[in-house]
Amino acid sequence: MQSEKQPFKILYVEDEEAIRENYTLYLKKYFAHVYTAGDGEEAYKVYRDKKPELMLVDINIPKMNGLELVRKIRQNDRATKIIVLTAHADVNYLLDATELMLTKYLVKPITRSVLKDALNIAIEDMTNFNVSSNLIIPLKENFSFNIETRELFASGVKITLTNQEMQMLTLFLLNQNRTMSYEEIIYELWDEYSESKVSSIKTLIKKLRQKLPQGTIENVFAVGYKVNV
Numbered sequence: 001m002q003s004e005k006q007p008f009k010i011l012y013v014e015d016e017e018a019i020r021e022n023y024t025l026y027l028k029k030y031f032a033h034v035y036t037a038g039d040g041e042e043a044y045k046v047y048r049d050k051k052p053e054l055m056l057v058d059i060n061i062p063k064m065n066g067l068e069l070v071r072k073i074r075q076n077d078r079a080t081k082i083i084v085l086t087a088h089a090d091v092n093y094l095l096d097a098t099e100l101m102l103t104k105y106l107v108k109p110i111t112r113s114v115l116k117d118a119l120n121i122a123i124e125d126m127t128n129f130n131v132s133s134n135l136i137i138p139l140k141e142n143f144s145f146n147i148e149t150r151e152l153f154a155s156g157v158k159i160t161l162t163n164q165e166m167q168m169l170t171l172f173l174l175n176q177n178r179t180m181s182y183e184e185i186i187y188e189l190w191d192e193y194s195e196s197k198v199s200s201i202k203t204l205i206k207k208l209r210q211k212l213p214q215g216t217i218e219n220v221f222a223v224g225y226k227v228n229v
Helices: 016-028 040-050 066-074 089-100 112-128 163-174 182-189 194-211
Strands: 007-014 031-037 054-058 081-086 105-109 136-138 145-146 151-154 157-159 217-220 224-227
Touching: 007 016, 007 112, 016 031, 031 040, 040 054, 054 066, 054 112, 066 081, 066 145, 081 112, 105 112, 145 163, 157 182, 163 182, 163 194, 163 224, 182 194, 182 224, 194 217
Parallel strands: 007 031, 007 054, 054 081, 081 105
Antiparallel strands: 136 145, 145 151, 151 157, 217 224
């Protein structure tokens, strides 16, 4: 890593306070924006709020372990770079690492030089690899959606989306091979379930359909919705 601070946002997840504080000071030498969390649930909330480009995650954390956290993030996000720290080195954990598209899987104890090398790999990927070109999804009638920038276009002209319309369309397009249930949609958009949110979803879908080619969003009776591209 270079001496000047990197412009990227990093989220460091570690439940042991002394270790977290120690490494946070180290990370702040190299990154302009450093966020921390002490458990999986808090980490997911910070991730949703701050949208870090890089995450450093210890597996053995409470409430939601590191692999569960990464698995949840990977349901809708393939771009964020993630480095996992763990005391485990068995084959099952390594297989999980492959499936979850991790930048690095570091087995404790971890020296700062080893961590620095892993961070350098992530920084190089973020600096030199433009993921947006791989995340433009073509839709019907010359429409397209950029997953990274969350922008909808019709024949190259940008169509304005509200924040919730953008979140919903992103959710559908990242899960275009299956039907999204009402419950899943509610948890993704509002973080908590209530029956009243079902009518909110229907209203939001109606508005979003007006901005998309006909037939893009299909209603699956009594289940939820799926997208047709």
